Amino acid sequence: MGNDNSTEMTIHLKIWKQDGPGKKGEFISHEAKGLSSEMSFLEMLDVVNEDLVRLNQRPIEFDHDCREGICGTCSMVINGEAHGPDKEITTCQLHMRKFKDGDTITVEPFRAKAFPIIRDLVVDRSSFDRVIESGGYVSVNTGGAQDANSLPINKPDSDLAFEAATCIGCGACVASCKNASASLFVSAKLAHLSFLPQGKIEQDARTLAMVRQMDTEGFGACTNTEACEAACPKGISVENISRMNRQFLKASIKER
Amino acid sequence: MSIKPNTELKSNAPSGDLQTKWQRHRFEMKRVNPANKRKFNVIVVGTGLAGGAAAATLGELGYNVKSFCVQDSARRAHSIAAQGGINAAKNYPNDGDSVYNLFYDTIKGGDYRSRESNVHRLAEVSNNIIDQCVAQGVPFAREYGGLLDNRSFGGAQVSRTFYARGQTGQQLLLGAYSALMRQVNKGTVKMYTRYEMLDLVTVDGVARGITTRNLVNGEVESFAADAVVLATGGYGNLFFLSTNAMGSNATAAWRCHKKGAFFANPCYTQIHPTCIPVSGDYQSKLTLMSESLRNDGRVWVPKESSKGKNPVDIPESERDYYLERIYPSFGNLVPRDVASRQAKFRVDENNGVGATGVAVYLDFKEAIGRLGKDAVSAKYGNLFQMYEKISGENPYETPMKIFPAVHYTMGGLWVDYNLQSTIPGLHVLGEANFSDHGANRLGASALMQGLADGYFVIPYTLGHYLGSTALAPVDENHDAFKASVMAVKAQEEKLFNIKGEKTVDDFHRQLGKIMWENVGMSRSKETLTKAIEEIPKLKEEFWQNVRVPDDRNVKNAEIEKAGRVADFLELGELMARDALEREESCGGHFREEHQTPENEAKRDDENFCHVGAWEHNSAGWTRHQEELEFENVKLVTRSYK
Numbered sequence: 001m002g003n004d005n006s007t008e009m010t011i012h013l014k015i016w017k018q019d020g021p022g023k024k025g026e027f028i029s030h031e032a033k034g035l036s037s038e039m040s041f042l043e044m045l046d047v048v049n050e051d052l053v054r055l056n057q058r059p060i061e062f063d064h065d066c067r068e069g070i071c072g073t074c075s076m077v078i079n080g081e082a083h084g085p086d087k088e089i090t091t092c093q094l095h096m097r098k099f100k101d102g103d104t105i106t107v108e109p110f111r112a113k114a115f116p117i118i119r120d121l122v123v124d125r126s127s128f129d130r131v132i133e134s135g136g137y138v139s140v141n142t143g144g145a146q147d148a149n150s151l152p153i154n155k156p157d158s159d160l161a162f163e164a165a166t167c168i169g170c171g172a173c174v175a176s177c178k179n180a181s182a183s184l185f186v187s188a189k190l191a192h193l194s195f196l197p198q199g200k201i202e203q204d205a206r207t208l209a210m211v212r213q214m215d216t217e218g219f220g221a222c223t224n225t226e227a228c229e230a231a232c233p234k235g236i237s238v239e240n241i242s243r244m245n246r247q248f249l250k251a252s253i254k255e256r
Numbered sequence: 257m258s259i260k261p262n263t264e265l266k267s268n269a270p271s272g273d274l275q276t277k278w279q280r281h282r283f284e285m286k287r288v289n290p291a292n293k294r295k296f297n298v299i300v301v302g303t304g305l306a307g308g309a310a311a312a313t314l315g316e317l318g319y320n321v322k323s324f325c326v327q328d329s330a331r332r333a334h335s336i337a338a339q340g341g342i343n344a345a346k347n348y349p350n351d352g353d354s355v356y357n358l359f360y361d362t363i364k365g366g367d368y369r370s371r372e373s374n375v376h377r378l379a380e381v382s383n384n385i386i387d388q389c390v391a392q393g394v395p396f397a398r399e400y401g402g403l404l405d406n407r408s409f410g411g412a413q414v415s416r417t418f419y420a421r422g423q424t425g426q427q428l429l430l431g432a433y434s435a436l437m438r439q440v441n442k443g444t445v446k447m448y449t450r451y452e453m454l455d456l457v458t459v460d461g462v463a464r465g466i467t468t469r470n471l472v473n474g475e476v477e478s479f480a481a482d483a484v485v486l487a488t489g490g491y492g493n494l495f496f497l498s499t500n501a502m503g504s505n506a507t508a509a510w511r512c513h514k515k516g517a518f519f520a521n522p523c524y525t526q527i528h529p530t531c532i533p534v535s536g537d538y539q540s541k542l543t544l545m546s547e548s549l550r551n552d553g554r555v556w557v558p559k560e561s562s563k564g565k566n567p568v569d570i571p572e573s574e575r576d577y578y579l580e581r582i583y584p585s586f587g588n589l590v591p592r593d594v595a596s597r598q599a600k601f602r603v604d605e606n607n608g609v610g611a612t613g614v615a616v617y618l619d620f621k622e623a624i625g626r627l628g629k630d631a632v633s634a635k636y637g638n639l640f641q642m643y644e645k646i647s648g649e650n651p652y653e654t655p656m657k658i659f660p661a662v663h664y665t666m667g668g669l670w671v672d673y674n675l676q677s678t679i680p681g682l683h684v685l686g687e688a689n690f691s692d693h694g695a696n697r698l699g700a701s702a703l704m705q706g707l708a709d710g711y712f713v714i715p716y717t718l719g720h721y722l723g724s725t726a727l728a729p730v731d732e733n734h735d736a737f738k739a740s741v742m743a744v745k746a747q748e749e750k751l752f753n754i755k756g757e758k759t760v761d762d763f764h765r766q767l768g769k770i771m772w773e774n775v776g777m778s779r780s781k782e783t784l785t786k787a788i789e790e791i792p793k794l795k796e797e798f799w800q801n802v803r804v805p806d807d808r809n810v811k812n813a814e815i816e817k818a819g820r821v822a823d824f825l826e827l828g829e830l831m832a833r834d835a836l837e838r839e840e841s842c843g844g845h846f847r848e849e850h851q852t853p854e855n856e857a858k859r860d861d862e863n864f865c866h867v868g869a870w871e872h873n874s875a876g877w878t879r880h881q882e883e884l885e886f887e888n889v890k891l892v893t894r895s896y897k
Contacts, residue, residue, distance in 0.1 A: 020810060036538060039536070039538050040585055040646075043539070046761070048539055053805050059813065064502060065332060065502055066337045068337060069645075070426055071325065071332045071334070071337065071501060073328065086645075088641075092648070093642070093645045095645070118472055124328070128329065129329050129331075132437045133440050133441045135441075137435060137438045138391065138392050140317060140392060142312070142388060142711045142715070143388075145384070145387035145390070148387045148404055152401065153398060153402050155398050155399065158395055158397075158398045161395045162395035162420060164394050165420075165427060165430065166423060166426070168311055169332075170327065192313040196395065196641070198393045238473070
């Protein structure tokens with residue numbers, strides 16, 4: 001399998017260590033030896049952490065869960081790029097074969113005012129939950145829904161809704177934006193629902209509520225650098241941001 | 257209704273006609289008046305499809321809900337990773353499907369080891385789930401005419417699986433999550449993220465709350481309620497390597513078991529046939545390749561004369577499409593247990609492929625030729641991408657290498673028809689319970705069961721419990737809560753103080769190896785006896801030699817893992833004991849001593865047509881039985897030939 005092409009590697013790590021919220025953090029250096037090119041990046045960190053425990057030091061805290069690129073838990077900036085140097089992947093899908101033996105790798109948390117650091121590489125992204133809470137849903141209770149096929153939806157719209165809905169809520173868009181804007185995340189949720197007839201009914205109220213919550217949380221404004229799309233592990237399009245801006249303008253005029 | 261523990265394992269399903277059981281039961285159940293619902297506090301643990309759907313729906317009904325999850329957001333529970341789809345008996349493709357047909361396939365797929373009443377209800381509400389999800393805005397795949405598309409999954413000869421490319425679990429979970437967040441906004445649900453349940457609090461034998469650890473600051477605290485709903489998933493991670501998320505664990509369920517909830521059929525483990533094989537010792541988890549790939553992918557190994565050759569150079573005549581050869585009517589779409597076992601047999605016969613020889617091919621050449629690369633990409637694009645990222649190989653050009661891996665656990669806490677465990681007030685949903693999949697779960701049925709339990713079963717049956725039970729007021733100052741907090745803190749203290757030489761993962765890997773070798777895809781008296789000897793020794797060593805670093809009052813992944821591995825070490829032994837006790841082969845439980853001449857599972861309906869439910873006590877465990885009565889389906893040997 002993978003180890004058909006396995007080679008041994010040594011990597012020099014510079015990792016962000018910060019004992020807790022509000023504490024002073026710093027980069028620490030660690031040399032990771034005897035790695036395999038077939039490891040995933042997080043498996044490399046597992047090895048480092050087990051070594052640290054054996055050396056009676058505390059391991060580096062990092063968020064991770066599914067390790068297959070869908071849960072959106074892992075959140076690191078690697079060599080200056082959210083989720084590291086590869087297109088359309090999460091950190092857990094990054095493999096050491098993308099690096100060279102002897103490389104120095106810098107690992108930092110997602111940095112944004114609205115993502116306060118909990119410890120080391122772990123950040124608090126509950127601001128995303130509060131944005132969804134403010135209106136990221138169709139207001140239907142369980143029970144009483146009509147037959148699913150009594151609401152035909154044309155395939156192109158349904159596909160666009162799906163593309164937007166694939167957002168995993170990781171926050172790479174925020175971490176890669178110089179303004180720490182959450183526009184890609186918010187606009188993806190808005191686009192998912194506004195492409196569908198079920199979501200049309202509350203479109204105006206939802207757009208106003210979610211955009212305003214985004215501002216309240218301390219995310220910055222969008223200045224169209226498109227860094228978010230480049231960093232997005234799911235390739236969510238910045239066209240959604242244009243849609244959001246149009247819909248927000250329309251809704252705020254109607255609101256008056 | 258009395259508040260005695262249900263140690264006699266009464267299913268509490270109504271008798272009589274199968275088709276009208278659920279309807280009659282709904283009529284007969286007690287209800288709570290809308291104005292009274294807000295007087296009841298309900299704790300829901302877990303925010304996957306079952307827990308998320310339950311918390312949202314109970315909130316909509318007006319209950320005061322507290323929802324807990326270990327993840328940093330309710331949107332990240334492991335249901336999110338389910339790829340292929342969700343079954344429902346809609347019969348949109350007009351291929352003759354019906355509720356009875358889905359019921360029958362599920363009973364048969366489970367090798368006749370599940371409860372007829374529960375499975376029929378599951379099939380009945382399957383259609384409501386699809387309607388509900390579409391109403392929420394779940395973007396299922398559609399045809400050009402605008403209607404919903406279906407595909408096929410293993411163990412069925414109809415197309416009844418609804419899907420959203422290879423991300424169906426994600427889309428369904430985001431639907432449940434959005435419904436949940438809507439209730440958070442309305443104030444009916446309060447969310448507790450990064451909280452781990454570490455104990456169930458019982459007062460006079462009735463579940464009245466939980467004790468948790470705040471994973472951010474280590475604080476141990478209790479929460480009182482009128483009922484506890486557990487939806488914390490399965491225990492596949494016991495094997496160290498599985499397709500489960502790293503954080504998936506059995507701790508909440510296991511601590512309930514130690515407080516009196518019986519654990520049913522722990523030996524029923526599903527080994528999924530199509531996963532990316534292990535590549536080295538550092539491997540932290542295994543990645544599933546959706547069963548939907550078997551709609552178009554063909555499984556094969558090279559014949560003797562072409563062994564070791566590059567697969568693209570091996571001509572058709574030199575390939576053994578063994579599933580199509582052995583099971584002509586189901587072909588590549590046999591159920592998971594059958595496909596996994598056949599892959600194991602090929603490797604055991606020394607016909608495996610790849611550098612390790614522990615893999616078989618899953619080939620899309622024929623489908624790409626028939627449908628074109630674009631059509632294959634539209635159906636499976638994200639799965640192909642995922643495979644390429646992990647393996648470094650392009651599956652459009654060379655066949656995937658796959659091998660079975662632990663994926664799902666059919667066993668779990670015992671529940672009655674109302675999804676109530678043997679402890680009154682403790683209800684268990686989704687993968688955490690044992691009830692619907694028998695000895696083998698069919699593909700696309702986990703999502704169906706999670707959402708059925710959460711949206712359409714517990715909202716009624718919990719009302720029945722609350723409406724028919726006189727509960728004395730209890731709060732966190734009650735002695736039972738104080739004792740629970742003390743016990744949780746004491747265990748944590750003990751773990752920190754061992755200061756041994758081995759890491760938590762050292763022990764977990766060692767346990768996983770014992771389990772995979774002795775309690776894995778095939779088991780025998782010899783291997784199970786070995787596991788029952790080795791696991792307690794490992795457990796003893798763990799409690800003397802594990803090293804848990806760092807402080808208690810911070811985010812500390814090692815103490816989180818240590819508690820979970822401590823529980824896996826106990827559950828592993830119980831799994832081996834259950835497998836040893838069940839002297840038959842059925843579904844995912846394959847005992848080498850009990851097989852047909854063609855190596856198929858050989859059931860013993862005379863002696864084992866029952867649920868084995870284990871009671872935890874000071875002597876260890878006592879095994880109880882719930883007899884399974886089949887009034888509608890005739891027990892026959894499962895055949896997919």
